[in-house]
Amino acid sequence: MATQLSSRLFHKIKQGGTRWFYSYNRCIVSDKQSLSKHLKREVHDIEQVSSQCPSPWMLQAGVCLIRLPLIEEDLSEFQKRYISLKEQMEYENSILNEWELEKIKQTQLMNDIESGKRDASEMDFKVSKQDYEDDYNQAFKEFTESTTELDLNDADFKNINRRPKDYLVLISKQKLGNDTVWMLPTEEWQEEENLRQSAERALTSHCGTLVDASFVSNAPSGFYKYKFPKNARTDAYVGAKLFIYNAFVPRVSETQSTATFNLDIDLNKMLDYAWVAKDEMRSFLKPKYSKAIDEIIF
Amino acid sequence: MALKKVFFSLPVCSSRWISTSCSRSAGFQGSKANIPLEMKLRMIERKKRRVEKLSKQPLAFIPITDFFIPYSWKMDKRARSKLEISEEEEDKRVLLEKEWARKTFRSRKQESWKIKLLLRHQQRALEELRQESEKLYNAALQCEDLSIPFTCRGPVQSTPLEGYLPPLGGYEHTDPLFSKDDLSLPEV
Numbered sequence A: 001m002a003t004q005l006s007s008r009l010f011h012k013i014k015q016g017g018t019r020w021f022y023s024y025n026r027c028i029v030s031d032k033q034s035l036s037k038h039l040k041r042e043v044h045d046i047e048q049v050s051s052q053c054p055s056p057w058m059l060q061a062g063v064c065l066i067r068l069p070l071i072e073e074d075l076s077e078f079q080k081r082y083i084s085l086k087e088q089m090e091y092e093n094s095i096l097n098e099w100e101l102e103k104i105k106q107t108q109l110m111n112d113i114e115s116g117k118r119d120a121s122e123m124d125f126k127v128s129k130q131d132y133e134d135d136y137n138q139a140f141k142e143f144t145e146s147t148t149e150l151d152l153n154d155a156d157f158k159n160i161n162r163r164p165k166d167y168l169v170l171i172s173k174q175k176l177g178n179d180t181v182w183m184l185p186t187e188e189w190q191e192e193e194n195l196r197q198s199a200e201r202a203l204t205s206h207c208g209t210l211v212d213a214s215f216v217s218n219a220p221s222g223f224y225k226y227k228f229p230k231n232a233r234t235d236a237y238v239g240a241k242l243f244i245y246n247a248f249v250p251r252v253s254e255t256q257s258t259a260t261f262n263l264d265i266d267l268n269k270m271l272d273y274a275w276v277a278k279d280e281m282r283s284f285l286k287p288k289y290s291k292a293i294d295e296i297i298f
Numbered sequence B: 001m002a003l004k005k006v007f008f009s010l011p012v013c014s015s016r017w018i019s020t021s022c023s024r025s026a027g028f029q030g031s032k033a034n035i036p037l038e039m040k041l042r043m044i045e046r047k048k049r050r051v052e053k054l055s056k057q058p059l060a061f062i063p064i065t066d067f068f069i070p071y072s073w074k075m076d077k078r079a080r081s082k083l084e085i086s087e088e089e090e091d092k093r094v095l096l097e098k099e100w101a102r103k104t105f106r107s108r109k110q111e112s113w114k115i116k117l118l119l120r121h122q123q124r125a126l127e128e129l130r131q132e133s134e135k136l137y138n139a140a141l142q143c144e145d146l147s148i149p150f151t152c153r154g155p156v157q158s159t160p161l162e163g164y165l166p167p168l169g170g171y172e173h174t175d176p177l178f179s180k181d182d183l184s185l186p187e188v
Helices: A002-007 A035-052 A077-092 A098-115 A129-142 A195-207 A278-284 A287-294 B002-008 B037-056 B087-132 B134-140
Strands: A013-015 A019-024 A027-030 A057-067 A168-176 A179-183 A186-188 A222-227 A239-248 A251-253 A272-276
Touching: A057 A195, A057 A222, A077 B087, A098 A129, A168 A278, A186 A195, A195 A239, A195 B134, A222 A287, A222 B087, A239 B087, A272 A278, A278 A287, B087 B134
Parallel strands: A057 A239
Antiparallel strands: A013 A019, A019 A027, A057 A168, A057 A186, A168 A179, A168 A272, A222 A239
């Protein structure tokens, strides 16, 4: 009975790009109805069932450690055009300021002195504002922005400051049965702790206690269900339900985050780790797994 | 006092007494010039008490008057000479504005869709959790031990230059924050 319930839990059909239909045990529920209202009935049935036979799914908590972008994205061509238009319009709708008024007065004075209308003794300035402006413009032309920036090694997956414009996620290589698999740091849920604590435990056991990440809520941010490979399946567990918790790495300075990890293969379960952007996830993780994480990162 | 009586005896309707340019509480000119010392001291004491009352209240912030345009700015000599904009240029500008409106609407829609997705994923995870165990589900709904308010420093425009040391020190605000109430006492 329990295995039947778990087989076709979610089957989503995308219609028109905006509406989602969930089918649960072959009955279709529109997203406008509240899912929980529908599931409450079923939960009652499950509880009766689960008291007879426990669920075959191992509960796991995983940590989606996110490094937020360090640098803004570049402005697109259209945005630059719009900004220049707005600056132009602001200039056109503005009034003259004191500098410009002085400039006009000084040019008028100089013209009058040249034409003889006024006396040369009325000059109350040595360097006119126009001359200052010419100097400034000249200096601006000669100015070259130094292009030496901090050396950012984008190719090194272990560098936390790589790809500063993207959201990065930490994934680690772990043992699953006899294979090594790239996945989020996960830990099995133990009795007498709630899921958030097991997620925090996953973080410290895989990455060490030096990582200062901030978890946002007690509720999981995402969900992924998978079956173990056949040699790893036991009588108790067919697969696992992974509840993913979002955590954010703090920023040390304007352009740097730090998180120090110890790759101790015996103590930690982490054989290898990588900071990975959204487009690179497919090459490391399975497609469904990467999709589960993809939409949790903003 | 005699004058006051004359005032009230004027033929005015008692239900609608409209005061004109004379202020009701103005009093008479020069009425405070020749006052005996005792009266002056009494007035000063009354003012002291009023000042004490005011000083007990919290200081009020200076109201912001940035939006009052100085009159000298509205003079003709401050006006910039108007640039001639051709019809083509005007059309281009209008079309650019419209495209901007369309793009910002679309990007806002995308952002709200992303937020909806985040919420949906969380809802789904919670419902799956509920199927497994009610106890864990209730624990997940708790509002304690959350990092609220969640503060996060945003991205910057560019990386700092190599070997650049920013100058030390902070900023000090020197604008007066509080309005100066009329707490000065009159001279005897």
